Structures are given as structure tokens and as C-alpha cells.
Amino acid sequence: xxxxxxTKVPPSLRxxxxxxxxxxxxxxxxxxxxxxxxxxxxxxxxxxxGNGQATMAxxxxxxxxxxxxxxxxxxxxxxxxxxxxLVRLKKVETPLRPGFSxxxxxxxxxxxxxxxxxxxxxxxxxxxxxxxxxTTGLDATSNLIISxxxxxxxxxxxxxxxxxxxxxxxxxxxxxxxxxxxxDELLMKQGEPIKPVLVRLRDFVDDDPIVGFNLVFDDExxxxxxxxxxxxxxxxRLIDILPLVKRTNKFLENYKLATVLKKxxxxxxxxxxxxxxxxxxxxxxxxxxxxxxxxx
Numbered sequence: 001x002x003x004x005x006x007t008k009v010p011p012s013l014r015x016x017x018x019x020x021x022x023x024x025x026x027x028x029x030x031x032x033x034x035x036x037x038x039x040x041x042x043x044x045x046x047x048x049x050g051n052g053q054a055t056m057a058x059x060x061x062x063x064x065x066x067x068x069x070x071x072x073x074x075x076x077x078x079x080x081x082x083x084x085x086l087v088r089l090k091k092v093e094t095p096l097r098p099g100f101s102x103x104x105x106x107x108x109x110x111x112x113x114x115x116x117x118x119x120x121x122x123x124x125x126x127x128x129x130x131x132x133x134x135t136t137g138l139d140a141t142s143n144l145i146i147s148x149x150x151x152x153x154x155x156x157x158x159x160x161x162x163x164x165x166x167x168x169x170x171x172x173x174x175x176x177x178x179x180x181x182x183x184d185e186l187l188m189k190q191g192e193p194i195k196p197v198l199v200r201l202r203d204f205v206d207d208d209p210i211v212g213f214n215l216v217f218d219d220e221x222x223x224x225x226x227x228x229x230x231x232x233x234x235x236x237r238l239i240d241i242l243p244l245v246k247r248t249n250k251f252l253e254n255y256k257l258a259t260v261l262k263k264x265x266x267x268x269x270x271x272x273x274x275x276x277x278x279x280x281x282x283x284x285x286x287x288x289x290x291x292x293x294x295x296x
Contacts, residue, residue, distance in 0.1 A: 002038055002058040004029040004045070009052030010251045016044060046071060050251055125289060126296065127154045128209045128239075130282035132274040133218045134180045136173060140220040144168045146182050148197060148222075149274030150204055151282045159282075162204045163275040167191030180272045195229045198222075205236055209296060213257050213281045215240035241285055244293055260284065 006014065006027045017023070020041055021031030033041070038058060045054045049071060057068040131150045137143030150162040167187050177183045201222075212218050215238055223233040245252075245260050252259055261268050261280055264287045270276035289295050 001030070001032050002056060004031075004041075004057075005055045006045075006049075007053045008050075008253055009054065010048060010050045010253065011246075011255070012250050013045065013048045013050075013052075016048070017041075042069070048251070051253060125153070125286070126208075127152060128211050128285070128296070129153070129205045129236075130211045130278045130285060131205075131215075131218055132212065132277040132281060133221050134176075134182060134272065134274045135221055136168070136170070136176055138217075140224045143221075144170070145194065145221050145225055146172060146176075146180070146187060146191075147274040148201060149276070149278040150201065151275070151278045152204065152208070153282050153286070160204075161275060161279075162201065164197045164200070165191040166194045166197060194225055195231075198226055198229060198231060202231075202234065205234065207236065209237040209239055210234070211239045211241060211281060211285050211295070213240070213260075213277070213284070214242045239295060241281070241288060241295065244288060244295065245284075248288070248291075248293055257281075 002021070004017065004021060006017070006029070014023075014027075017029050020033065020037070021029035023029050038056075042056055045056070053071055055068060055070045055072075057066055059065065060067040129150055129152045131148075133145050133149075134147040135143050135145050145166050146168060147165050148162070152160045152162075154160070165182065165187055168191070172182060172184050172187065219234075219238055226233040242255060246255060249260070249263060252263060257277065257280070258268070258271055261284060264284060266280055266283050266287065268276055268280040285295055
């Protein structure tokens with residue numbers, strides 16, 4: 001029997017371990033395999049771990065009945081008369097950045113070999129609208145939209161914006177107010193009823209494609225809002241760029257918008273503001289297209 005614990009590793013590695021072990025708690029995997037397969041699995045872990053950490057404990061014939069190993073660079077496993085002990089190292093090596101494994105190098109090579117989109121084609125992208133909403137929670141059936149931000153890209157010199165705060169008939173949760181800087185007082189002063197905002201949004205997007213990051217979330221809330229107001233939901237083509245990012249960046253620590261933007265060197269100075277997030281999503285979309293990713 002083996003027990004493996006993982007922290008801050010790429011999602012692709014977590015997925016790979018589920019083929020061999022059962023995840024009984026987040027980051028904790030239990031399995032039963034031969035010593036040979038155990039060694040192959042450890043090789044896979046150390047190859048694809050990125051900036052994360054891993055520890056493996058397994059049965060063996062020693063005084064304790066088990067052995068363990070770790071990828072931590074500030075400690076090492078030492079044998080003391082048959083008893084495994086963790087010894088703290090005096091010198092801590094600088095951790096490698098994600099992407100130094102052979103698999104990462106091969107993946108990076110495939111990405112670098114992908115043909116860049118010619119500049120004139122980037123400049124001639126058809127108009128699209130990037131969109132983001134902030135809400136009082138995660139469930140579209142019981143929570144409400146408190147702000148909508150949208151940015152229309154027509155060309156590098158022609159960008160229009162839409163931003164509205166939405167007045168609601170309930171308290172904004174403290175955690176949401178802290179995250180978004182949208183308070184009850186702000187909505188009372190600057191918020192407006194959602195019905196006219198939804199009408200303006202429909203006119204703003206027209207029949208252009210709508211792009212978003214984890215767009216399923218935004219679409220669920222907008223669809224619920226339109227239906228509550230007895231209006232038809234938007235029927236525009238929806239393009240979620242999160243799956244595109246996952247396919248082209250398999251070794252990111254996570255796929256939060258902030259992490260992805262940092263990867264592409266895009267600055268978003270007002271995170272969790274719907275307009276700022278929509279504008280950052282627009283820039284990310286253009287960057288993906290420039291890197292040869294087929295978005296539209």
C-alpha cells in the first residue's frame with residue numbers, strides 16, 4: 001500500500017495519479033501496486049511536479065514497516081539504523097520554475113513551433129465582446145448579479161466599454177464586498193435596476209461573439225437574470241477561452257484568471273472588477289490569437 005500527498009502541483013499531474021490511486025481527500029492519494037510500478041509512478045511525479053511538493057509513504061521490510069520519500073528541497077530522508085528520519089538541510093536550493101521537466105520542455109517546444117498569427121491577421125480580427133459579471137455568490141438560482149462589465153473590440157484603435165452596478169434587494173455578503181469592493185452603500189448610490197441594464201447589454205453585444213474566461217459561470221447568471229425579467233436570453237455565439245488556455249498551458253499551478261494573466265504578462269490592476277476583468281480577458285484573447293491559438 002502507498003500513500004501520496006501532493007501540494008501546489010499542476011492539475012495534469014493530479015489527473016494522472018487518479019489512474020493509479022484513489023484520491024480520498026484533496027491532494028491525498030492511496031493505492032496498492034508493485035514496487036516496480038511504484039517507482040515508475042514516483043518518476044512521473046518528480047518529472048511533472050513543477051513548483052509543487054510531493055511525499056510518498058509505502059510498506060517495506062524495516063523496523064517501522066514503512067519507508068517514505070519527499071521532493072522537499074529543505075529536507076531529505078536519512079536512514080538511521082533502519083529507521084527513516086527527515087533531516088533538515090542547512091542550505092535551501094532555489095526551486096525550479098514549472099516547466100523544467102522533459103514533458104514540459106516537449107510541450108513548450110510544440111507551443112513555440114506553432115506558427116504565429118501574422119500581424120495583419122491579428123489586426124483584422126472580426127469584432128467581439130468580452131464580458132464579465134460579479135455576483136453575490138456562485139449559484140445562479142439563488143444569487144444575483146451586482147455588476148456587469150463588457151468591452152467591445154473592433155480594432156486596436158476602436159474599443160468601447162459598458163459598465164453598470166446593479167441595485168439588489170438584499171445584503172451583499174461581507175466576503176463578496178471585500179473581494180469586489182462593491183458594498184450595499186455603493187449599490188444604493190450608484191446601482192440601477194437590472195432590467196434596463198440587460199436591455200443595454202443586448203444592444204451593446206449586438207450579434208457579435210461573446211468571449212469570457214470561465215464563461216459558463218457568467219452565462220448562467222445572465223440567462224437567469226433575463227428570464228427573471230421575462231426577457232429572452234442572449235443567443236450570441238459564446239467562446240470560453242479557459243479551455244483554450246488549459247490546452248496550451250498544461251503546467252500552470254492553477255487556472256485562476258490572475259495566474260493566467262501573469263503567465264501572459266497582462267496587468268489587471270483592478271481584479272474582481274467586472275469591467276477590468278472583461279478588459280483583461282479581451283487582452284488575453286488577443287494574446288492567444290497572436291500566439292496562433294484558434295479562438296474564433
